[in-house]
Each structure stands twice: as C-alpha cells, then as structure tokens.
Amino acid sequence: MSELQVSIDPKEVGMSAERLALIDSYFKDYVNDGRLSGYHVAVARYGQIVYNSTYGMRDAEAKSPIEQDTIYRIFSMTKPITSIAIMMLIEDGKLLLTDAVSKFIPSFADTKVFVSGTAENPVTVPMKAPMQVWHLMSHTSGLTYGWNFWDEVDASYRIAEAKFLAENPNPTLEEVCDRYASLPLEFEPGTSWNYSVSTDVLGRIVEVASGMNLEEFFQTKIFEPLGMHDTGFFAPSEKHSRLAALYSFSDTEAKKTRLEEMGNRWLSRPSMLSGGGGLVSTAYDYWQFMQMLENGGVLNGVRLLSPNSIDQMTLNHLPNNQDITSFGMTLGWDQWYSGLGFGLGFAVVTDQAKAKTPCSTGTFSWGGMASTAFWIDPVEEISVMFFTQLMPSTSYEIRPYLRTLVYGAITE
Numbered sequence: 111m112s113e114l115q116v117s118i119d120p121k122e123v124g125m126s127a128e129r130l131a132l133i134d135s136y137f138k139d140y141v142n143d144g145r146l147s148g149y150h151v152a153v154a155r156y157g158q159i160v161y162n163s164t165y166g167m168r169d170a171e172a173k174s175p176i177e178q179d180t181i182y183r184i185f186s187m188t189k190p191i192t193s194i195a196i197m198m199l200i201e202d203g204k205l206l207l208t209d210a211v212s213k214f215i216p217s218f219a220d221t222k223v224f225v226s227g228t229a230e231n232p233v234t235v236p237m238k239a240p241m242q243v244w245h246l247m248s249h250t251s252g253l254t255y256g257w258n259f260w261d262e263v264d265a266s267y268r269i270a271e272a273k274f275l276a277e278n279p280n281p282t283l284e285e286v287c288d289r290y291a292s293l294p295l296e297f298e299p300g301t302s303w304n305y306s307v308s309t310d311v312l313g314r315i316v317e318v319a320s321g322m323n324l325e326e327f328f329q330t331k332i333f334e335p336l337g338m339h340d341t342g343f344f345a346p347s348e349k350h351s352r353l354a355a356l357y358s359f360s361d362t363e364a365k366k367t368r369l370e371e372m373g374n375r376w377l378s379r380p381s382m383l384s385g386g387g388g389l390v391s392t393a394y395d396y397w398q399f400m401q402m403l404e405n406g407g408v409l410n411g412v413r414l415l416s417p418n419s420i421d422q423m424t425l426n427h428l429p430n431n432q433d434i435t436s437f438g439m440t441l442g443w444d445q446w447y448s449g450l451g452f453g454l455g456f457a458v459v460t461d462q463a464k465a466k467t468p469c470s471t472g473t474f475s476w477g478g479m480a481s482t483a484f485w486i487d488p489v490e491e492i493s494v495m496f497f498t499q500l501m502p503s504t505s506y507e508i509r510p511y512l513r514t515l516v517y518g519a520i521t522e
Contacts, residue, residue: 112339112394113178118158120519125153129519130161136515137508141166144365145506146481147357148176149498150393153516156491157404168354168499171368181345181353182497183376184396185387185478189309191399192385193247193455195316195327197419204319207247207454210240211311214318217291218311223252224294229265234294241299243315246308247454248427249438252295253306260439263296280381283324287314296439303428303438303452313385324383335412336402338395343388344379353377353390356480359505366500373499387479393497396484400493403474404486424474424488426451426458433460446504467510468517483509492516 120127133151140146148166152159164176199205205214212219218241222234245251254260256267274281274289281289290311296304313324320327325343333341345353356373357366376390398409407415428437434447434457449465450457456474459465467473475485481503484495494516496508503509 111179112337112392114152114159114162114394114397116159116162118160120155120160121521123155123158123160124522125155125160125519126521127160129515132518133161133512133515134163134165136511138165140506140508146498146500147355147366149496150176150178150180151496151512152393152397152494153519154493157401168352170355170357170366172355174351176354177352178394179340179352179392180497181340181349181390181392182482182499183354183356183373183478183480184389184391184482184497185480186309187391187396187476187478187482187484188385188387188389190403190455190476191328191332191389192309192312192316192324193423194399194403194414195324195332195385196243196247196312197415197423197454198331199316199319201415201419205243205315207242207244209243211243211246211251211315212240214315215287215291215311217288221291222294223298224263224266224296227262229262229269232262232266232294237295238298239300241295243312244427244454245299246312246315247423248303248452249305249308250300250303250428250452251306251308251311252297252299252302252304253290253308253311254296254304255306258305261296263294266293282381283310283314283317283383283385286382287311300429303434307386309386309455310384313383316385324385325379328389332399332414333395335414336395336398336409338391338398341389341391341395343383343390344376345390347377350377354499356499356501358501369501393495396497397495400484400486400495404488404491404493423454424456424458424472425453426460427453431460433464468513477503477509479503481505481508483512485513490517490520492520 147170150164153161168176168180227233258264356369360367402409406417428451449461451460459473470489473487477483481498481500486493
C-alpha cells in the first residue's frame with residue numbers, strides 16, 4: 111500500500127510540531143460532533159512532509175476508519191489534472207491557448223450570447239469573436255453550471271439537462287459538449303469570470319487533440335508516470351470497500367446525512383468522462399500530482415511539463431490583474447474570491463490583504479464539492495491537502511481555518 115509519511119522533524123524546516131498538532135485538535139471536533147465522518151490532512155514544507163494525520167471514519171455507518179489508502183471523490187480537484195493535460199498537448203504542438211474551441215468541437219462555432227428573455231425563450235446574439243481554449247481554462251468562456259441558480263442562463267442549463275437525460279440517460283462527453291454549445295453564454299468570452307462546465311469542454315478537446323479518450327490519456331500520460339495507481343473515473347470492484355461514503359450537510363440537524371445513491375455512481379465506469387469533476391483518488395496519489403506541480407512539472411525524474419508552463423498556469427490571467435470579485439460573476443460569494451485571480455486551472459492569490467489570508471501572493475489552489483482542498487505556496491514552499499467527503503464545500507469554513515492553523519505553525 112502506498113501511503114504518505116512524515117519525512118522530517120518540523121523544526122528542521124522552520125515549523126512547530128506543537129502548533130501543527132492544533133490542526134487535529136481543531137478538526138477532531140468536526141468528527142466527534144457528527145459534522146464530518148472523517149478526514150485526511152497532510153502538510154509539507156520544502157518538499158518534506160511535516161504533518162500527516164487521519165481521523166474518523168470513511169464509512170460512519172459501517173464504522174470503517176479512514177485509512178492511508180482510502181479513496182475519495184475529488185470532484186473539481188479533477189480540473190487541475192485536465193488543465194495539465196491541455197498544457198501537455200500544447201507543449202506537444204497539438205494546440206494553442208489561442209485556438210478557437212470550434213477547431214476541436216465544431217458545434218461551438220454557432221454558440222450564441224444571451225442578452226435578454228427567459229430560459230425557455232432567450233434572446234441571443236452571435237459571439238463577437240470565437241471562444242478560445244484559454245477562456246475555458248480561466249473560466250472566462252461564458253459557460254455556466256445549471257446548479258448556480260443565478261439567472262435565466264443557469265435555468266436554461268437545468269431545463270436542457272432534464273430533457274437531454276430523459277432522451278439519453280447515458281450520454282458521452284462528445285454529446286454533452288455539443289449540448290453545452292447549443293445553450294446561450296452568460297457573456298462574451300473573455301469579458302467576465304464565471305465558474306462553469308468549461309473544464310468538461312477542455313476534456314473533450316484533450317480527446318480530439320490527442321486521439322485518445324480522456325480516461326486513456328489520463329492513465330497513460332499522467333497517472334502511470336506519476337505513480338497514481340488508485341486514481342480514475344471510478345473505483346473498480348476490488349476497491350469498492352476503500353471508497354469513502356459521501357455525505358451532505360443537513361440544515362435541520364447541523365450534521366451530515368448520507369448520499370447513498372449519488373455516492374454509488376463512482377462504483378462503475380461512467381458513460382461521460384468528466385474532466386471537470388469525475389475522478390476518484392487517494393491522498394497519496396493526489397500528493398504525487400501536487401508535488402509535480404510544486405517541482406515545476408517533474409516528479410522523481412519524470413517530467414510532464416516544463417517549469418515555464420507551470421509558471422504560466424499559475425499567473426493571474428484575468429485582465430489587468432483583476433481579482434474574481436471585480437471581474438467575475440460571484441453573486442454572494444465575494445468572501446471566497448476577494449483577492450483571488452484565476453490562472454489556467456487554478457485560483458491564484460493576487461492580493462494577500464484583500465484575500466484576508468496568510469497565504470503568500472502567488473499561492474495557487476483549488477478544491478472539490480465534497481470539501482476536499484489543496485494549495486501550494488511557492489514563497490513559503492508550503493503544500494497542504496485536506497480530504498473528506500461532505501457536500502457542499504461551503505458547509506463549513508474548513509479551508510480558512512486550515513490555512514490559519516498551518517501558517518500559525520511557521521516559526522521561521
């Protein structure tokens with residue numbers, strides 16, 4: 111079994127073991143009072159793991175404990191992996207950041223922009239300029255998520271999905287992307303920021319540009335080279351017992367409730383390979399991916415990308431170095447996005463004071479819907495990962511408290 115292990119005394123890298131222990135002291139209460147089932151947290155500095163802890167249950171009802179090889183649904187922590195795949199293809203000369211999306215998915219040549227009307231009867235206009243690959247990577251494409259529940263465009267996604275799935279309950283990624291192309295955009299590509307299905311569309315571009323399906327590309331080009339043997343679009347039968355149960359936050363009880371039917375979707379291969387949120391992984395596996403990022407594209411002598419590409423991905427690509435709250439559609443989520451820009455697959459700290467975070471400017475990160483999260487601070491050379499299985503990720507302020515506890519352990 112591959113597992114993470116503490117590799118150095120924290121004081122040797124300027125951190126306090128006593129202060130790091132406060133991480134468990136704080137988060138154990140979440141488990142003990144029923145808010146979380148369990149968690150796995152790891153902290154490293156200068157590439158050396160200084161803290162690695164599991165606590166609680168991967169399945170609270172069965173009383174099965176979280177272990178080093180527990181498998182988690184990482185949801186949107188799939189997105190950075192898909193973004194890396196795109197950059198690998200760019201380095202191979204298969205596409206450019208400025209390529210039109212329609213070069214790979216022709217249906218996007220006819221996508222329109224919403225200007226007025228309703229979800230059922232939208233008034234639209236043609237795009238002024240084609241949607242480009244970098245728009246997808248930076249979430250400035252104009253696409254959206256139906257579950258945003260913000261406006262008529264979001265509603266059009268929900269209506270279209272219900273109709274589409276009724277006719278085709280097992281669609282392919284190609285079919286899903288053609289449906290997205292038929293729906294109106296929130297705005298002209300490149301003129302605002304909105305969290306969306308963009309990375310699922312990137313997954314289809316990976317398929318077209320590489321000639322492989324997304325599962326094959328991930329497996330042969332990323333997972334096998336990095337030793338990520340437990341990462342994929344589903345947990346095979348021999349690993350079912352290792353897959354953590356999925357829970358949701360309950361407003362009425364202020365505790366978790368089990369999502370049995372939804373959680374079971376990852377027990378078999380899906381028809382649609384979601385580059386935006388479809389993977390399962392272990393703490394060990396995702397840590398390998400994180401260390402590759404921190405090392406500038408290389409791990410254990412295996413190079414996936416050049417350092418230049420990693421640097422490019424972790425720059426803020428929003429115009430004039432704006433943050434998401436000033437450039438994007440946050441609609442009530444300002445506290446999550448203040449002081450954060452967006453790169454090519456990652457949120458990036460652009461203003462530490464505005465973000466009210468101890469993370470250095472240039473820190474890049476992302477998380478998943480089931481409250482998983484990671485970040486890499488290139489200034490302090492700190493990397494942190496937190497895995498659990500509670501939806502949604504906004505249930506509790508896990509991430510800001512974890513950041514405070516980690517940076518409070520720095521002594522030099």
